[in-house]
Amino acid sequence: MIRCVRHVTVFCALLLAALLVNADRVQFVQAPSLARNPANRRSLIVRWDRPRGDIYAGPERLTGSRDTGGRLRYRRTYTAGPRYAPVTGYASQTFGTTLLENAGDAVLSGTDPRLAPVPLWQAVTRAQAPGGRVRATVSPAAQKAAFDALGGRTGAVAALEPATGRILALVSSPSYDPGSFAGAGPADVAAWRRLTADPGRPLLNRAIRQTYPPGSAFKVVTAAAALESGKVTDPEAATDSPDPYQLPGTTTRLANEADGCADASLRRALELSCNTVFAKLGVDVGLPAMVRTAESFGFDAAGPAIPSRVTGSVFDTAMDGAQLALSSVGQYDTRATPLQMAMVAAAVANGGVVMAPYLIDQETDAHGSVVAVTRPTVLHRAMSARTAGLLQRMMLGVVTDGTGGNAAIPGVEVGGKTGTAQHGVGNTGTPYAWFICWARPKGASAAPVAVAVVVEDAAADRADISGGGNAAPVAKAVISAVLGGG
Amino acid sequence: MRTTTADAPPPAVRRPERRGAELALLVPAVLIPLYGYVEVGLARRGAVPPGVAGYGGTLAGLAGLAHLAVRLRARNADPLLLPIAVLLNGLGLVLIYRLDLQTPGRAAAPTQMMWSALGIALFTVVVAALRDHRVPARYGYLSMAVALVLMVVPVFFPAVNGARIWIRVGAFSIQPGEFAKILLAVFFAAYLAANRHALVFTGRRVWRLRLPTGRVLGPVLAIWAVSVGVLVIETDLGTSLLFFGLFVIMLYVATGRTGWIAVGLLLAVAGAAVVGSLEPHVHGRVTAWLHPLAGTTTGQGAGQLAQALFAFGAGGLLGAGLGQGHSILIGFAARSDFILATAGEELGLTGLTVLFLLYALLAARGYRAGLALRDPFGRLLATGLAAILSLQVFVIAGGVTDLIPLTGMAMPFLAQGGSSVVTNWIIIALLIRLSDAARAHHPARPETP
Numbered sequence: 054m055i056r057c058v059r060h061v062t063v064f065c066a067l068l069l070a071a072l073l074v075n076a077d078r079v080q081f082v083q084a085p086s087l088a089r090n091p092a093n094r095r096s097l098i099v100r101w102d103r104p105r106g107d108i109y110a111g112p113e114r115l116t117g118s119r120d121t122g123g124r125l126r127y128r129r130t131y132t133a134g135p136r137y138a139p140v141t142g143y144a145s146q147t148f149g150t151t152l153l154e155n156a157g158d159a160v161l162s163g164t165d166p167r168l169a170p171v172p173l174w175q176a177v178t179r180a181q182a183p184g185g186r187v188r189a190t191v192s193p194a195a196q197k198a199a200f201d202a203l204g205g206r207t208g209a210v211a212a213l214e215p216a217t218g219r220i221l222a223l224v225s226s227p228s229y230d231p232g233s234f235a236g237a238g239p240a241d242v243a244a245w246r247r248l249t250a251d252p253g254r255p256l257l258n259r260a261i262r263q264t265y266p267p268g269s270a271f272k273v274v275t276a277a278a279a280l281e282s283g284k285v286t287d288p289e290a291a292t293d294s295p296d297p298y299q300l301p302g303t304t305t306r307l308a309n310e311a312d313g314c315a316d317a318s319l320r321r322a323l324e325l326s327c328n329t330v331f332a333k334l335g336v337d338v339g340l341p342a343m344v345r346t347a348e349s350f351g352f353d354a355a356g357p358a359i360p361s362r363v364t365g366s367v368f369d370t371a372m373d374g375a376q377l378a379l380s381s382v383g384q385y386d387t388r389a390t391p392l393q394m395a396m397v398a399a400a401v402a403n404g405g406v407v408m409a410p411y412l413i414d415q416e417t418d419a420h421g422s423v424v425a426v427t428r429p430t431v432l433h434r435a436m437s438a439r440t441a442g443l444l445q446r447m448m449l450g451v452v453t454d455g456t457g458g459n460a461a462i463p464g465v466e467v468g469g470k471t472g473t474a475q476h477g478v479g480n481t482g483t484p485y486a487w488f489i490c491w492a493r494p495k496g497a498s499a500a501p502v503a504v505a506v507v508v509e510d511a512a513a514d515r516a517d518i519s520g521g522g523n524a525a526p527v528a529k530a531v532i533s534a535v536l537g538g539g
Numbered sequence: 540m541r542t543t544t545a546d547a548p549p550p551a552v553r554r555p556e557r558r559g560a561e562l563a564l565l566v567p568a569v570l571i572p573l574y575g576y577v578e579v580g581l582a583r584r585g586a587v588p589p590g591v592a593g594y595g596g597t598l599a600g601l602a603g604l605a606h607l608a609v610r611l612r613a614r615n616a617d618p619l620l621l622p623i624a625v626l627l628n629g630l631g632l633v634l635i636y637r638l639d640l641q642t643p644g645r646a647a648a649p650t651q652m653m654w655s656a657l658g659i660a661l662f663t664v665v666v667a668a669l670r671d672h673r674v675p676a677r678y679g680y681l682s683m684a685v686a687l688v689l690m691v692v693p694v695f696f697p698a699v700n701g702a703r704i705w706i707r708v709g710a711f712s713i714q715p716g717e718f719a720k721i722l723l724a725v726f727f728a729a730y731l732a733a734n735r736h737a738l739v740f741t742g743r744r745v746w747r748l749r750l751p752t753g754r755v756l757g758p759v760l761a762i763w764a765v766s767v768g769v770l771v772i773e774t775d776l777g778t779s780l781l782f783f784g785l786f787v788i789m790l791y792v793a794t795g796r797t798g799w800i801a802v803g804l805l806l807a808v809a810g811a812a813v814v815g816s817l818e819p820h821v822h823g824r825v826t827a828w829l830h831p832l833a834g835t836t837t838g839q840g841a842g843q844l845a846q847a848l849f850a851f852g853a854g855g856l857l858g859a860g861l862g863q864g865h866s867i868l869i870g871f872a873a874r875s876d877f878i879l880a881t882a883g884e885e886l887g888l889t890g891l892t893v894l895f896l897l898y899a900l901l902a903a904r905g906y907r908a909g910l911a912l913r914d915p916f917g918r919l920l921a922t923g924l925a926a927i928l929s930l931q932v933f934v935i936a937g938g939v940t941d942l943i944p945l946t947g948m949a950m951p952f953l954a955q956g957g958s959s960v961v962t963n964w965i966i967i968a969l970l971i972r973l974s975d976a977a978r979a980h981h982p983a984r985p986e987t988p
Contacts, residue, residue: 055910057792058922062906064788065929069899072933073892075942079851080888087852092835092845095853095865 101125101146106161106184106419108141108153110191115141125237134230136200139223139258140191143231148245153412156360157187160416167424183419190414195222198534202527208508209259211392212531215399215491215503217429218408220359222531229255261363264388265507268474269326270487271383273397273444275335276323278346280440282338288319288443298329301374307332320447324455326471328382335381336374343381344370349435350397351407356390357432359412366393383472391505394489399503401448402491405441407432459525460490465536467492471520483510488524492532502535504528557618558610564622565606569599572629575861579637582862597652598629601659608663613975617908623901624967627952628655634881635955638874641867647874647955654957658964665968672972676916679729683762686722689715690769703773716778717958720927721965724785728919731793735915738794774820777934777948783807784930789923828944843869847939850880858887874955876947879939902929905970911977921973924966
């Protein structure tokens, strides 16, 4: 009997050992995969258990947190949601994070190891640092000017500082309020469904995620290619350009909206936005040199990370003469994001150097101590300083003597280029109105701002004037805000 | 080298009584839950809970009362039993209080405290009134009759959460099956002790196993079959598994025949297979055991078991800290069947291991009393009671950690449930009595130099 009791004791000890081994399996071996399981709400609960750190633009706080008292306790709020949505993105308890909310998530949520003063201790106690702050490069004045000037029309604005690549404004319209679906309730889901079903596509960030045919605004790139390749040495010299121009290998004749384009000089052709001159110039420069220049501006590559990834802009690398001619005036299948076109203008203003655009100025902990600062970096050299200088003068002429007169500001040198892009089957779609420009106060050596504006529903008869008529005033408002705001 | 000769009686060296040690161990057994109570308050509300003095005072008072009873009436009892029980009961109260804070309007801790007080009061009564552990042997058949009645009665009451195991009168509900397990242990011990020789030495031999005559084995087999049958009707799987294991273990200890273990295991496997495939309720449990996270991939969301596993996983090695986990996500059974998940999440693998070791120590002390006792009834009863504790812990802990299919039972002392707490205190009282007899009547041998 004693022997049997001993056996029973051993049996129960084995049961206990099985429990311990199994507990080790669940709590140690499987713990990471259990924590990752999407049905496990713990990470969400912990994540929203404290107020999230805020995003700032200059002195302006763009975000906030509201205590809901629910299980997912703090809900994100936005002080000027639609205006800043293309900058902040959203941080939703149900639908995840985008843009700065996504790129700065570790700092904002407090999980970034750089926020922990003593990382190992933090790991042991599982204490989390309070959410840090992300400071955006955006200028509140420029952002407001761009948003208001677009006035709800479908379109986008991208503005940056040419010398550094700091993004000063990023606007997409129509926009949305990221606060409307920040929570996890039925109202949030309904708001999200409405936004995703909206034919106006308010959730689309047109400034960095949508490519448009750049139209005549692309002529700046073609002009740069002509100067860099040596096809044109003197912008004042007359070119050998017929009007109209018959596309190579076709019977299609390309015409101009303006008069005086036959044999016009490069400068005058840019001012008048002559299709014939630039189409022929592109063919004369040739595909390899055109592609090389377009690539040096940032086309045909993955778009830059600002730190959200910008959609890549495209200049076709395999085309016949007619296609090359059309591509050289920003048609055929040439496509660019508004931010890419702002980089084109900025490269001209910055002596030919394209700076990498960026949206995060610095990240700090909850008390304001800096944990990370973004330093400007060079992305490419798009052209020589001489070419840039020649282009600057030509772009100034566009505003003073050409199609860009609507962007003129007294006391400020504004260099611009208008564009109206045909699109749709047989060019039946409403054209897109473009304006790209840079500006510097008279006498200043550097241009503090470069802007690209696209307005999708430009009702216009004359191609290039509509870029000047619809888009240039928006750019002007942004320039005034940047220069006026300092 | 033994210096005593064979014909000389061993010298009457009594074991030390160890009541001081028991009292000394009771101090941390009360202070640790008290500390946990304060910690829960600090973590969840940032302040020491207002009831801390009342809670600590009540727990200390009850522990003192129990200690006094042991000191006066069971001087030689094992000094570990009472402190471990007090510690587990106290920790259970802390965990229930902690879960209460997240479900406003449904406070279970005060009720549990009341039942604990009743349990300790009954403990005191049993220790004081039951002077000889052999007395219950006389009431074997009565125990059996009462146990059967207790188990059958809930059939006439409505099911709660799929199981017909409660008697509910107004707000007051008891689970009679809990009390039945002590009574059945007493019956098995009494019957097997009385019929040991008949069980071992009579009957036909089949292959290597000697089957006892139906006259001897029949009654006990019938009782067992009836109880398990009733439980299956009531869908109280955990208790049927417990009774089955208890019966096999006690039969094995009484007869010393290993064959019974084999027969028991075969029957268990066969029974589980049949019930598991035929009974939809059980079948669902088996499916959930095999694929605990299935619902999370098919979009149905995490079921209770998956939530419990998430809780255990979140605890990791050191735990989230009392009051800082989210095991409330498990739902309605968080305080009862799944309370171990809260322990696992907030105290971690470390805390869970300590809990398992406390239960193991409790059971080991029971087996130890069983080994030391000389009379078959006492030995069988001590072994049976210790087996009840071991099997319960295994069945419920194994169920919520996905080691075995979930059957739904109360973790001794830890889980919310009045009947369970009271029953477990009576088990401890009986073990105190048995260990007292074991140590008093079985003097230790002198140390050899």
